Amino acid sequence: MTTARKDRPFDIVVWGATGFTGALVAEYLARHRPEGLRWALGGRNEKKLAAVRERLAVVDPSLSELPLLVGDSHDKEKLADIAGKTRVIVSTVGPFAEYGAELVAACVDAGTDYADITGEPHFVREMIDRHHEHAKETGARIVHCSGYDSIPSDLGTLTLQEYAKEHFGAPFREVKCFAGESKGGVSGGTIASMMLIVEKATKDRDLRRMLGNPYALAPDPKKKGPDGPDPKGVRYDADLGRWTGPFVMAAINSRVVRRSNALLDYAYGEDFHYSEAMSFKAGPAGMLTAAAVSGGLALAMGGLALAPIRELAKKKLPGPGEGPSKEARESGFFKTRIIGTDARGAGGKRAVCTVAGTNDPGYGETAKMLGETALGLLDEPRGPGGVLTPASSLGMHLVERLRNAGMTFEVSEL
Numbered sequence: 001m002t003t004a005r006k007d008r009p010f011d012i013v014v015w016g017a018t019g020f021t022g023a024l025v026a027e028y029l030a031r032h033r034p035e036g037l038r039w040a041l042g043g044r045n046e047k048k049l050a051a052v053r054e055r056l057a058v059v060d061p062s063l064s065e066l067p068l069l070v071g072d073s074h075d076k077e078k079l080a081d082i083a084g085k086t087r088v089i090v091s092t093v094g095p096f097a098e099y100g101a102e103l104v105a106a107c108v109d110a111g112t113d114y115a116d117i118t119g120e121p122h123f124v125r126e127m128i129d130r131h132h133e134h135a136k137e138t139g140a141r142i143v144h145c146s147g148y149d150s151i152p153s154d155l156g157t158l159t160l161q162e163y164a165k166e167h168f169g170a171p172f173r174e175v176k177c178f179a180g181e182s183k184g185g186v187s188g189g190t191i192a193s194m195m196l197i198v199e200k201a202t203k204d205r206d207l208r209r210m211l212g213n214p215y216a217l218a219p220d221p222k223k224k225g226p227d228g229p230d231p232k233g234v235r236y237d238a239d240l241g242r243w244t245g246p247f248v249m250a251a252i253n254s255r256v257v258r259r260s261n262a263l264l265d266y267a268y269g270e271d272f273h274y275s276e277a278m279s280f281k282a283g284p285a286g287m288l289t290a291a292a293v294s295g296g297l298a299l300a301m302g303g304l305a306l307a308p309i310r311e312l313a314k315k316k317l318p319g320p321g322e323g324p325s326k327e328a329r330e331s332g333f334f335k336t337r338i339i340g341t342d343a344r345g346a347g348g349k350r351a352v353c354t355v356a357g358t359n360d361p362g363y364g365e366t367a368k369m370l371g372e373t374a375l376g377l378l379d380e381p382r383g384p385g386g387v388l389t390p391a392s393s394l395g396m397h398l399v400e401r402l403r404n405a406g407m408t409f410e411v412s413e414l
Ligand SMILES: NC(=O)c1ccc[n+]([C@@H]2O[C@H](COP(=O)([O-])OP(=O)(O)OC[C@H]3O[C@@H](n4cnc5c(N)ncnc54)[C@H](OP(=O)(O)O)[C@@H]3O)[C@@H](O)[C@H]2O)c1
Pocket: 016, 017, 018, 019, 020, 021, 022, 043, 044, 045, 048, 071, 072, 073, 074, 092, 093, 094, 095, 096, 099, 117, 118, 119, 145, 146, 147, 148, 149, 150, 187, 188, 189, 190, 191, 193, 194, 319, 320, 321, 322, 323, 361, 362, 363, 366
């Protein structure tokens, strides 16, 4: 029998606390948790968990007794036990397609809220198909993509559309998201997750088709909408006044934004257009950088489709548990601009939502985004269950939390 959420011993479990990102999320909670939070660290290796706890006790000596929950990501019984002991679980155990499915199932069964930082569209699709309806019944809110992919795009679009509704009377019909200036590094887990998608996609035609579908994460992925494939090639965007090129994360972010629109009862309209690209500077130098980066990206993706290059890359790039140094994280940042045009009923009105962070996006800011999502899931009143998105679960409440935690979500008219 499941214990009522309010009677469970823990508020939050950080699952994967021994990993590079998981340890940062644990540290974020150690520094920013509200008083009285009942939380625990979870993972498969007790010794490593105890070492993470020791580091947290340096931040706050009262954490030296923080409970440790040990289990393997494939041990259904253990996961059911852990999911039944807490109100919220946040997971950083990836690649999620390899290690994530059983934990989500356990959370859905137990009515436990869950958030992760996956950027793997096929994993999210599988969780939607397997659990959305059941999660609605048990009340579990399953919130994938609560890190750099896809919070800036998803919550930035929501913030912009809320502004348009308030100031122009209706949401924008067209929204274009541009990932701009940024500085950051990459960790072993992220590389492993990317490699796994590329490797699977080279062998599986259905997966390639799914990844190419702009509505891959919509409630009904067969239903066509107004958007086509993600932008390819280099072009100048007159609304932004900068050169642009393809953005690798558009493959997940744009699908999440379109799912949010559908789950919010088409709050942005059924004819809503969304696209995502990378942006560069305005002049000829910007065009050259856009061409060089886009060409480099195409070469890298083409190269990674070849098994020997993947093997070589695995040896040269960071391995499990490795990632950018503290200095690199703290000197990192990102800035995303999300432009709305075609305000229905307000003619030529245009606005931009700037979303920015003051640490590197993938780790420092991602730890903040997942940490605040975990804390936000504890707040009342709770929304309904389902396999949701950041915008369709916590929405503007999470934007407020992230603003208070130092992230920028700022709208101005153009
Ligand atoms: N959305 C974003 O912006 C974003 C940012 C950063 C990372 N990510 C994603 O987050 C994931 C983790 O990345 P990372 O670099 O932090 O990875 P990592 O350092 O390799 O950590 C992986 C974690 O998974 C645990 N794990 C592996 N197999 C397990 C199993 N069978 N049972 C239980 N735990 C298991 C590891 O435990 P051990 O320590 O015991 O090995 C470790 O705690 C990746 O999928 C990555 O793509 C996303």
